[in-house]
Amino acid sequence: MTMTRRQFAGTSLAAAGAAALTRKGRPSPVRAGRLLILGGTGFIGPHMVRHALERGHEVTLFNRGRTNPGLFPGVETLIGDRDGALDALRGSEWDYVIDNSGYVPRLVRDSANLLRDSVGRYLFTSTGSVYDFDRDELPEDARLLEVTDPDSEDVGRYYGPLKVMCEEAVQEIFGDRGTIARLHVVAGPGDPTDRFTYWPVRIHHGDEVIAPGDMDNPVQFIDVRDLAEFNMHLLEQDTGGIFNVAGPTLDETRMDEFLYGIRAVTTSRVSFTWVDEDFLANREPPARYPLWYSQNGPARALARVRSHRGVEAGLKFRPLAVTARETLDWFLGESEERRRQLQLNLERDARILAAWSRRGRADT
Structure with missing residues (x-):
C-alpha cells in the first residue's frame, strides 16, 4: 500500500x-x-x-x-x-x-x-x-x-x-x-501594533516616564x-x-521588573514616576498605557495567562533585554514616516506629571 x-x-x-x-x-x-x-x-x-x-x-x-x-x-x-x-x-x-x-x-x-x-x-x-x-x-x-x-x-x-x-x-x-x-x-521586530514597542522607544527617549499603577502589576507578551x-x-x-x-517568563513579570529591564538596554537618562491607577483613570480622557491591565477590573486576567502546558511542550522564552534591544534597534531603523506612527503622548504625560506633583504637594 x-x-x-x-x-x-x-x-x-x-x-x-x-x-x-x-x-x-x-x-x-x-x-x-x-x-x-x-x-x-x-x-x-x-x-x-x-x-x-x-x-x-x-x-x-x-x-x-x-x-x-x-x-x-x-x-x-x-x-x-x-x-x-x-x-x-x-x-x-x-x-x-x-x-x-x-x-x-x-x-x-x-x-x-x-x-x-x-x-x-x-x-x-x-x-x-x-x-x-x-x-x-x-x-x-x-x-x-x-x-x-x-x-x-x-x-x-x-x-x-x-x-x-x-x-x-x-x-x-x-x-x-x-x-x-x-x-x-x-x-518583536516588525510589530505594527506598537503595544510592546512603545516602552523601549519611550524609555529610550529618556526624561521622566510615567509608570502606571502598582509596581507589582503583572505584564505579559x-x-x-x-x-x-x-x-x-x-x-x-x-x-x-x-x-x-504568553511570556516573557513562566512566572509573573512585575511592572517594575519590566520597566527597569528595558531601561537596562539603553544609555538614556530616564526616571520613573509611579502614578496611581485611579489618578490616571480620572484624566479626561483616561490615560492608558500599553500592556498595563488593572488588577481591579474585569480584564485583570489578561496579565495572568498561564503557559505551563506550553512550557511542558517545549515553549521557551528569550530574555526581556533581548526582545527590548532588538525591537528598539528595528524601530530606530524604520523610516521617519513609520516612526511617527508611534504616539508617545509626551505633552499629555507632562500634564499628568505636573498634576500628580501638585497633588503630592497638597497632601503634605
Missing part, C-alpha cells in the same frame, strides 16, 4: 523522540518537511517562514499576494483567496499547515475541509481573546466567550467569539491532528521569534492540543 505524505509524516515524526538536540535544546526534525502557511507575509508569518527555512523545511505560502509581495522570492507562493478561491491548494500535499489568517469560521472551515486529506497536522493561530477575562487567571481550560451571534462575520465586533468558532471548526475537522496556539500580545520556534516545534513533534503562548 502506498503511504500518503500525511501518513509518512505521522510515522516518521512519531519516531523522533530520540532526535539530536539543537543548540536551543529542541529536537531536530527527522527530515525536512513540507510546510504550508496560510498568510505568511504580515508580522508573525515572516518570522515563521524564516525559522522553518532555517530548520530545513520546504515552505509554501498561500495568500492574495497583496501584503509584502516578493518578500520571499525563493519560496513558492500560491495566489488565491480564502473566500471562494482555494483552487491553488488542490492537488498538493503538505506535512503541516500553519493557519495565520483565519478569522471567520466559514472560511477556516472551507480551508480545513479542503486540506483534511492532504495535510498531516493543522496548526491554527488563535488568540487569548477567546477567553472571558473576568477571572483571576487564564489556563487553557478557562471559560471561553459566549457566541451570541453565530451568523455574524463582523470581526471587529466579534473577534473573540469568531475565533472560538474557528477553533471549533479545526478541532471538528482535524481531530487530534489539530493544534491550537492562543497568542498573547506579540512583540510573547516574542514573535519564540512564537515561531514554538509553533514549528509543535509541528515537528506532531503535538496536538491547545496551548497558551
